[in-house]
Amino acid sequence: MTTALITGASAGIGEAFARELAARQTDLVLVARSQNKLQELASFLKNRYQVEVDIIVQDLTEPNAGETVFQTVQQLGRSIDLLINNAGLGDYGDFAESDRNVQIKMVQLNIAAVVDLTHRFLAGMRDRRTGGVINLSSVAAFQSMPYFSIYAATKAFILSFSEALWAENRSYGVHVLAVCPGPAGIQFFQQAGFPASLVDVVARVNTPVETVVQDALKAFEKREAIVIPGSPINPILATLPRFLPREAVARFWGLVLGARSIP
Known part of the structure; x- marks a missing residue:
């Protein structure tokens, strides 16, 4: 039986990955900050699907968090076949007026x-000549987004990073996939501090997290490098910026997200 490690597993897309993979008889290692939510989810999945589920309570923005997670997995005697880097942080607002510590934490986590x-986990997969990594990017990765600048930039990094690793690791039997959803659930945008008017817009174009996960796993099975799940509008949002001046794209999102023009 394979084992998947999922970060940000206590809610949203991470929780949806956990539920879907458990239903497919995949053992799990769940990582998040919320011990109570992780314990509740782990207990449910163990009882429902008869799979092994371990939890690691860890804030991934802390120093040496990766080392702690890796060493804990070793102590559990687990071999990770699928790594799902899902944990992420967003923050809405004018960068110059933002909390600097939040922006740095966003770069650390994302x-x-x-x-x-x-x-840490890729080396073992290459040695075994099997395994995979799913990295959560976003349609935001395809364009700069004023008032959501750091988030979009971090997701652009994840997209480029994942595509490069997809090419590097094919000959080792290890597959890497970048998942680039549009809005999937409104809780993320509420926590990021989006105005209520924008949250309402997000709710109207929302993709269920279960759809994101199902589309991602289908793409992973097909060995695709990138998938843009959900609504047909998401591929349009990802592709259209390629045909427009970058300044025009930035101005457009500045108007949409800032509700004012950019000088």
Whole structure:
């Protein structure tokens, strides 16, 4: 039986991955900050699907978090066949007026933790000549987004990073996939501090997290490098910026997200 490690597993897309993989008889290692939510989810999945589920309570923005997770997995005697880097943080607002510590934490969680965990677990997969990594990017990766600048930039990194690893690891039997959903659930946007008016817009174009997971796993099975799941509007949002001046794209999103023009 294979084992998957999922970060940000206590809610949203991460929880949906856990539920779907458990239903497919995949053992799990679930990582998140919320011990109560992880324990509740683990107990449910064990009883429902008769799979092994371990939890690791860890804030991935903390120093040496990747080392802690890796060593805990070793102590559990687990071999990770599928790494799902799902944990992420967003923050809405004017960058110059934002909380600097939040922006740095976003880079730590969205980029550094992904690089760290991927490097640690990828080596074993290559040695075994099997395994895979699924990295959660976003349609935001395909364009700069004023008032959501750091988030979009971190997801652009994840997309480029994942595509490169897809090419590097094919000959080792290890598959790497970048998943680039559009809005999937409104809780993320509420926590990121989006105005209520924008959250309402997000709710109207929302893709169920279960759809994101199902589309991602289908693409993974097909050995695709990238998938843009959900609504047909998401591939349009990802592709259209390629045919427009970058300044025009930035101005457009500045108007949409900032509700004012950009000087």
